[in-house]
Amino acid sequence: MEAIILAGGFGTRLRPFTFTRAKSLLPILNEPMIAHLIKTLPKKVDTVVLAVNYRREQIEEYFCSHDFGRTIIVNEEPEPLGTGGAVKFAEKHIVGNFFVLNADIICSLNLGEMLRFHERKKAVATISLWPVENVSEFGVVDIRNDGAITKFVEKPKAEDAPSDLINAGAYLLEPQVLNYIESGKLVSMEKEIFPQIIQNTGRFFGYKFQGHWIDVGRISSYLSVHRLLLEKQKKTFIQGEQCNVYGKLQLSCVGNKVTVGKNSSIDSSVLFDEVVVGENVTMDHCVIGQNVTIGDGVMLRNVAVGDNESIRQGTSLENAVVWNQPIPEGYPSKQIGNVIGE
Ligand code: GTP
Numbered sequence: 001m002e003a004i005i006l007a008g009g010f011g012t013r014l015r016p017f018t019f020t021r022a023k024s025l026l027p028i029l030n031e032p033m034i035a036h037l038i039k040t041l042p043k044k045v046d047t048v049v050l051a052v053n054y055r056r057e058q059i060e061e062y063f064c065s066h067d068f069g070r071t072i073i074v075n076e077e078p079e080p081l082g083t084g085g086a087v088k089f090a091e092k093h094i095v096g097n098f099f100v101l102n103a104d105i106i107c108s109l110n111l112g113e114m115l116r117f118h119e120r121k122k123a124v125a126t127i128s129l130w131p132v133e134n135v136s137e138f139g140v141v142d143i144r145n146d147g148a149i150t151k152f153v154e155k156p157k158a159e160d161a162p163s164d165l166i167n168a169g170a171y172l173l174e175p176q177v178l179n180y181i182e183s184g185k186l187v188s189m190e191k192e193i194f195p196q197i198i199q200n201t202g203r204f205f206g207y208k209f210q211g212h213w214i215d216v217g218r219i220s221s222y223l224s225v226h227r228l229l230l231e232k233q234k235k236t237f238i239q240g241e242q243c244n245v246y247g248k249l250q251l252s253c254v255g256n257k258v259t260v261g262k263n264s265s266i267d268s269s270v271l272f273d274e275v276v277v278g279e280n281v282t283m284d285h286c287v288i289g290q291n292v293t294i295g296d297g298v299m300l301r302n303v304a305v306g307d308n309e310s311i312r313q314g315t316s317l318e319n320a321v322v323w324n325q326p327i328p329e330g331y332p333s334k335q336i337g338n339v340i341g342e
Pocket of ligand 1: 006007008009010011012013014023051052053077079080081082083086102103104217
């Protein structure tokens, strides 16, 4: 069985970190986001097709040096084709029913149980569903008691919402779904294909699950996912190899070869590899990119510092993004599309 992982987006909302790396390779507890996802695949999935475009070579390099015990196919789109177009472009690798998964979702969904649900329902398509409180910010589903979805309702008022369930970004599809997608075109699975499957087959189902679900699309959710996973593991911090930490780490994660000077306090933050933090530094809700240097006495709150930047001693910054290098050629100036949520 195959799983297509959608990992071709630019991840514009996670800039400046996605200026220099593929979003799916951003570390979560010191391991690329995509590795967390692959580890949740049922045994039956022996082939993983990575639908990639932006920073393809980084993704390929990572999988060349890491073995997940499955065949990994890197399928590069000539240009970003959207979620539907990317799935169609992977058609040559599909044999039977297959998963389609967003690379940027961290959740407790049991894909094996979802597969059993799909087979029991003889579904043409099954999507995972997650309950939210703020329905008016999302597309919610209208769902029957037997789990069949009859339509999607975009951003309804709370009183008009047919349910509180949103598309949670994991799909299980029969090969016939591929016939609905035009080749070589920018196609949205969610907006263009799913409504047709509902209308033409009546066998479009929703699978609800419980536990946790985080769409790691923004810096704030990137920090939340760390907090959640640290709490689940009952740890107050995680640090990588060859670190010299003389300060205090609280609900934070630091990568390999990181130095934190005396009297420094790092709270609810993530530091990538090779970061050097001076003495008497205070940091709260920050993400610090690889090879960043932070001088003595710096105070940062809600700050994202891109790879290879440095912050001069004594600086105070709040609610800021630090990036003083050129933006990579071809990187979009704004978000291109969004599958989940908006
Ligand atoms: P933003 O620019 O911040 O919206 O991020 P994004 O580009 O990752 O878009 P979004 O979060 O909507 O994408 C959800 C998932 O689909 C991510 O795992 C993306 O990598 C993936 N994705 C989005 N567009 C494409 C595409 O055109 N091709 C492929 N292969 N994957 C895509």
